[in-house]
Amino acid sequence: MTTASPNNHSFPDNSVGIVVPQTFVINEPLDLVCGATLPNYQLVYETYGALNSDASNAVLICHALSGDHHAAGYHSTTDATPGWWDHYIGPNKAIDTNRFFVVGVNNIGSCRGSTGPASINPDTQQAYGPDFPMVTCRDWVVTQAKLADMLGISQWAAIVGGSLGGMQVQQWAIDLPHRLRHAVIIASAPKLSAQNIAFNEVARQAIMKDPDFHGGRFLAHDTLPKQGLMLARMLGHLTYLSDDLMGSKFGRELRTGSLKYNYEVEFQVESYLRYQGEKFATKMNFDANAYLLMTKALDYFDPASEHGDDLVAALSHIQAESLVVSFTSDWRFSPARSLEITRALVQAGKRVTYTEVESEHGHDAFLLPNSYYEQLFSAYMNRIAAEFSA
Amino acid sequence: MKAHHLKAEFDLLLDWIPQGARVLDLGCGNGELLAYLNTHKRVKGVGLEMDALAIVGSINNGVDVIQADLNSSNLVELFGENAFDVVLTTQTVQAMQRPDQLIDSMITVGKRAIVTFPNFGYWRNRLQMIFEGKMPVSEALPHQWYDTPNTHLCTFSDFEQLCTDKNISIIEQRVLGKELGFVAQLVPNLFGEVALYHIEKGFGG
Numbered sequence: 001m002t003t004a005s006p007n008n009h010s011f012p013d014n015s016v017g018i019v020v021p022q023t024f025v026i027n028e029p030l031d032l033v034c035g036a037t038l039p040n041y042q043l044v045y046e047t048y049g050a051l052n053s054d055a056s057n058a059v060l061i062c063h064a065l066s067g068d069h070h071a072a073g074y075h076s077t078t079d080a081t082p083g084w085w086d087h088y089i090g091p092n093k094a095i096d097t098n099r100f101f102v103v104g105v106n107n108i109g110s111c112r113g114s115t116g117p118a119s120i121n122p123d124t125q126q127a128y129g130p131d132f133p134m135v136t137c138r139d140w141v142v143t144q145a146k147l148a149d150m151l152g153i154s155q156w157a158a159i160v161g162g163s164l165g166g167m168q169v170q171q172w173a174i175d176l177p178h179r180l181r182h183a184v185i186i187a188s189a190p191k192l193s194a195q196n197i198a199f200n201e202v203a204r205q206a207i208m209k210d211p212d213f214h215g216g217r218f219l220a221h222d223t224l225p226k227q228g229l230m231l232a233r234m235l236g237h238l239t240y241l242s243d244d245l246m247g248s249k250f251g252r253e254l255r256t257g258s259l260k261y262n263y264e265v266e267f268q269v270e271s272y273l274r275y276q277g278e279k280f281a282t283k284m285n286f287d288a289n290a291y292l293l294m295t296k297a298l299d300y301f302d303p304a305s306e307h308g309d310d311l312v313a314a315l316s317h318i319q320a321e322s323l324v325v326s327f328t329s330d331w332r333f334s335p336a337r338s339l340e341i342t343r344a345l346v347q348a349g350k351r352v353t354y355t356e357v358e359s360e361h362g363h364d365a366f367l368l369p370n371s372y373y374e375q376l377f378s379a380y381m382n383r384i385a386a387e388f389s390a
Numbered sequence: 391m392k393a394h395h396l397k398a399e400f401d402l403l404l405d406w407i408p409q410g411a412r413v414l415d416l417g418c419g420n421g422e423l424l425a426y427l428n429t430h431k432r433v434k435g436v437g438l439e440m441d442a443l444a445i446v447g448s449i450n451n452g453v454d455v456i457q458a459d460l461n462s463s464n465l466v467e468l469f470g471e472n473a474f475d476v477v478l479t480t481q482t483v484q485a486m487q488r489p490d491q492l493i494d495s496m497i498t499v500g501k502r503a504i505v506t507f508p509n510f511g512y513w514r515n516r517l518q519m520i521f522e523g524k525m526p527v528s529e530a531l532p533h534q535w536y537d538t539p540n541t542h543l544c545t546f547s548d549f550e551q552l553c554t555d556k557n558i559s560i561i562e563q564r565v566l567g568k569e570l571g572f573v574a575q576l577v578p579n580l581f582g583e584v585a586l587y588h589i590e591k592g593f594g595g
Contacts, residue, residue: 321454339468342456346436347470355445355457372442379449 014090015082016048016073016097021113026146030108033300036133039122043147044113045069045105048089049097051152056388058153059095060144060180061085061104062161062168065236065294066286068112071104072097087369094377099385100157107168108143109135109293117289118219129289130216136300137164137171144168145176158182158384159320162366163333164294167301170341173318174303182384183320184377187330187366189337190311190344191302196332199239200295203232207288216289225288230277232291237276242329242362311344321351323380325373327365328358353380399480399506399586400426402564406504406588407431411475414500416460416492417482419444421453428452438463461487465495474500481584483507485539490552497558497591506586511545511579512567530583546579549587557592564588 011017021044030038046069051058061071063084072089074082088094089102106114109132117132148156159180161169166188173183192200207213210228214221238246250269265271280286307313322345326338335356342354357373359365365373400423407413411433415424418437421444427433437448437455448455458468460482477500483489484507496503508530509515515526525535533540544552546563553560565582578585 343468346456346468347473351434351454352436353445353449353454353456355442355455358442372446375446376442376449379446383449383452 010077011074011082014092015086016090018077019046019048019070019073019075019083021046021069021075023113024147024150026143030139030143032133032139033136034134038108038115038133041108041115041143042113043105043108043115043143045103045147046071046073046083047104047151048072048102049100051101052388054388055101055151055153056155056157057100057385058148058151058156059100059102060148060156060159060172061089061095061102062140062144062159062165062172063104063107063110064161064163064165065298066280066284066291067165068110069104069106069114070112072102084367087367088374088377094374094381095160096378096381096385099389100381103147103151103153105144105147107135107140107294107297109139109290109297111287111290116287117216117293118287127219129219132289132293134296134300135293136297137168138175140168140297141171141175144172145179148179154179156180157388158184158381160184160186161188162186163188163363164298164301166333167298170303170315171301173320173322174314177317177319180320181387182380183318183322184325184380185322185338185341186325187327187333187338187363188324188341189333190304190340192298193337197299199235199332200299203235204292204295206231206235207292210288213288216292218288224281226281229281229286229288229291230274233280233286234273234277237280238273239332240363242331242360244329245360245362248360311340312347315344315348315350318345318348318350322353324352324354325366325376326354326356327361327363328356329360330363330365332363396422396480398566399584402566403478403504403506403586403588404430406502406562407433407476410434412473414438414469414474414477416465416477416479416496418448418453418455420447421451421455423478423480424448424453425451438465460492465499469499471498472501476500476502476504478504480504480506481508484541484543486542489542489544490556493552493558493589494556497589502561502588502590504586504588505549506584507544507549508540508584509546509579509582510543511547512583513580516580528583546582546585549585553587553589558589559592561588561590 023044025042027040067084070083071085072083091098106112108115110116111118117128121128159169159172166185169183169185207228210225212223213225253268255265303314304311324338324342326335345352361368409431413433413435415437418439421437424435438458439455440459445455445457477496483505486492518526564586565578567581567583
């Protein structure tokens with residue numbers, strides 16, 4: 001089951017090394033919150049470290065909008081970049097794989113191997129495309145609990161996630177309170193604001209208005225809505241950065257010493273954004289339908305709505321202790337939103353630790369190296385580890 | 391900001407904490423007090439602290455902590471009324487922008503409060519002022535005038551006057567000092583170096 005080989009010479013000592021994604025096929029129907037049913041589905045996942053004898057050291061990693069199961073390590077010796085959270089997962093890192101058994105899983109509706117819009121619909125033998133049903137955080141919790149069952153994990157030591165991943169952590173704690181001891185909620189929110197939904201809607205319109213989108217059936221037309229996906233990513237990307245960071249990184253620096261008075265790339269920031277958008281739409285080959293679904297899952301998340309908009313009531317049955325982390329320059333999921341979660345947890349009588357990490361990196365900060373973030377994250381994970389090794 | 395007396399203060403206030411109480415410690419530092427209260431009284435504690443490294447210290451001590459600036463935090467909005475059995479602040483109130491407002495919110499979010507602070511009216515401090523013409527520097531007040539965080543130093547009498555003005559009941563006062571215990575207790579405003587006040591909302595006010 002352990003898929004990491006920590007002693008690979010071509011990787012740093014504190015890397016989990018080469019990892020091999022696994023596939024878990026669930027041959028039973030899944031009733032989704034939206035009312036639709038998937039006849040069957042599969043989950044692609046990775047694990048790092050070893051599950052201990054009483055299965056008390058398992059940590060689930062929930063990914064964000066465009067993330068996946070590949071949270072740490074490398075897929076081959078020629079792999080240039082490690083998993084998306086490699087800085088925080090590995091031997092002697094914050095989530096220490098010498099002590100924890102870590103599971104990364106790709107959400108259904110995404111496009112990295114778990115069942116999603118690019119998968120074949122068994123009813124039609126065609127790709128689902130735009131027919132793939134809407135998925136929500138609640139559906140993800142159901143599917144991830146199946147994975148936990150299969151792995152023999154009745155209770156996670158911790159479930160950890162940033163951004164949309166942090167919403168899944170909250171959903172887990174609410175829906176299956178007995179199945180996790182700690183909820184680590186990073187750069188997240190109890191629900192999206194109107195502004196956040198608006199950003200998502202612009203991203204969706206960019207994709208859906210691309211002439212190559214073909215109502216979501218672009219694969220049947222042998223094409224991809226690259227322009228739309230690129231625009232969506234450019235918009236998303238700039239909301240993940242802070243004004244200060246863009247100022248210090250690019251300022252008004254010109255690409256070629258002088259203004260040209262045309263619509264070519266003139267400012268460095270334009271060049272950067274176009275590069276990020278193109279990389280996402282082409283090299284990373286992110287499925288446009290999956291991007292749409294992920295943004296909708298973000299929009300739908302609102303656990304308090306089922307409790308008369310009372311977040312305290314929504315959190316009143318959770319059993320996990322929580323760590324809530326925000327970043328000072330994150331305006332997409334601002335510290336005020338994390339404080340809402342914290343305040344509700346406190347008022348619901350739950351154990352919670354909250355901290356606001358000083359960073360200029362905006363929403364992206366939760367993925368990046370930061371000395372204080374590492375220290376507090378490690379300290380909290382140590383506390384969790386002390387509970388099962390004591 | 392916090393001086394040497396902490397351990398002695400912890401011992402002195404311990405019997406003001408009910409077993410299993412919900413306790414909020416404002417300016418909890420590394421969480422030593424809450425860890426101590428947890429050991430001795432099995433409290434359900436949470437601390438407020440601004441300093442990042444102290445947050446890590448609190449986590450290491452197994453103490454729940456919320457990072458917040460006491461000067462700008464709205465405790466009532468954060469916790470609600472009567473959310474705690476006891477709200478504490480040790481050696482912090484004198485460094486607040488508005489100690490009076492902090493004390494107000496303490497007895498709103500908590501049923502009772504414990505406030506400890508150094509006595510500016512301690513006789514050695516008075517002597518330094520009178521004979522040396524200098525701001526007092528001592529074990530309890532270790533800072534120089536230019537770098538002290540203690541912008542609102544007061545005497546025990548000042549604090550008690552504030553309580554009277556605000557209709558706050560003083561349940562009990564205890565005093566720490568180098569001088570003989572009973573002498574300090576007789577004239578605390580002169581011989582007490584550090585005071586611990588156990589207070590609650592006054593009645594009928």
